[in-house]
Amino acid sequence: MASTNPFRISIIDYLNAAPLNYGFKHGLGYEHFHLKFHVPSLCANQLKSGEVDAGLISSIEYLRIPKLKLVPGLCIASPKRVRSVVILSKVPPESIRTLALDTSSRTSVVLAQILLRERFGVDVRAVDMAPDQGAMLAQCDAALLIGDVAMRTRREGLIVLDLAEEWHAWTGLPFVFALWQVREDAARLDIPGGVGPFFHRSLEMGRENLPAIVDEAWRTIGWTKPELREYLTENISYSLGEAERESLALFFEKAVANGFAPENKPLAFL
Numbered sequence: 001m002a003s004t005n006p007f008r009i010s011i012i013d014y015l016n017a018a019p020l021n022y023g024f025k026h027g028l029g030y031e032h033f034h035l036k037f038h039v040p041s042l043c044a045n046q047l048k049s050g051e052v053d054a055g056l057i058s059s060i061e062y063l064r065i066p067k068l069k070l071v072p073g074l075c076i077a078s079p080k081r082v083r084s085v086v087i088l089s090k091v092p093p094e095s096i097r098t099l100a101l102d103t104s105s106r107t108s109v110v111l112a113q114i115l116l117r118e119r120f121g122v123d124v125r126a127v128d129m130a131p132d133q134g135a136m137l138a139q140c141d142a143a144l145l146i147g148d149v150a151m152r153t154r155r156e157g158l159i160v161l162d163l164a165e166e167w168h169a170w171t172g173l174p175f176v177f178a179l180w181q182v183r184e185d186a187a188r189l190d191i192p193g194g195v196g197p198f199f200h201r202s203l204e205m206g207r208e209n210l211p212a213i214v215d216e217a218w219r220t221i222g223w224t225k226p227e228l229r230e231y232l233t234e235n236i237s238y239s240l241g242e243a244e245r246e247s248l249a250l251f252f253e254k255a256v257a258n259g260f261a262p263e264n265k266p267l268a269f270l
């Protein structure tokens with residue numbers, strides 16, 4: 001029977017999140033959970049307003065939304081090259097003056113601006129725009145795109161900056177884009193062990209069913225199946241280990257120093 005007080009979860013609606021949410025989407029704990037799928041910025045708004053108890057949420061939002069706990073051990077990261085978070089530019093990075101920012105994103109828009117300012121030495125004028133490559137590049141020198149939209153972009157004649165690759169070349173670290181984040185006042189699950197183990201089991205089920213995830217993505221993304229498999233196993237990683245925590249601390253420090261978040265705080269886990 002469905003719970004009268006369901007645990008509500010907001011989930012990023014991108015392929016890179018599919019392994020993490022596979023279990024939830026395929027019946028794991030169905031009697032407890034109510035799922036909503038949206039772009040990252042909307043997921044973050046729902047967690048902030050309390051419309052949901054937890055979410056797979058952009059990492060920067062951990063500094064912006066009070067009283068959150070992180071699910072230990074899990075994240076959406078990229079060890080080196082991500083392929084789906086890119087600045088597409090008509091000019092070399094040092095010459096970018098206007099940058100269109102995908103309104104779906106919260107973390108990558110901050111990363112893009114920090115990289116341009118601190119690594120390439122340019123202060124750009126940022127313009128928030130819906131993720132439409134043509135419209136963005138008609139109005140600006142360059143465009144930041146993320147997720148499935150970025151995977152489908154046409155890149156001929158454009159300079160492509162892969163933001164995880166740039167971060168890695170700069171810091172030697174992976175980059176953490178998103179985390180499972182839970183409100184301290186979240187609905188309590190009346191189950192021994194609570195909600196935490198479900199997140200891990202959901203990813204296990206995703207890993208066991210990777211071919212099914214690849215088959216479904218193949219119909220919509222336009223990459224080959226080996227490319228999609230490589231994306232989900234090498235470009236994206238799901239373990240929050242020591243290097244990822246170090247990277248988050250550095251990113252948070254830079255985000256605060258650049259005025260993108262009010263203040264830093266230590267990582268608190270469930």
Ligand SMILES: C=C(O[C@@H]1C=C(C(=O)O)C=C[C@H]1O)C(=O)O
Pocket residue numbers: 012014016017040041057058059076082084085104105106107108109146147148150177178
């Ligand atoms: C790797 C990605 O990371 C995403 C980027 C996010 C952001 O910029 O806020 C949020 C969630 C992630 O799924 C991607 O979208 O390609």
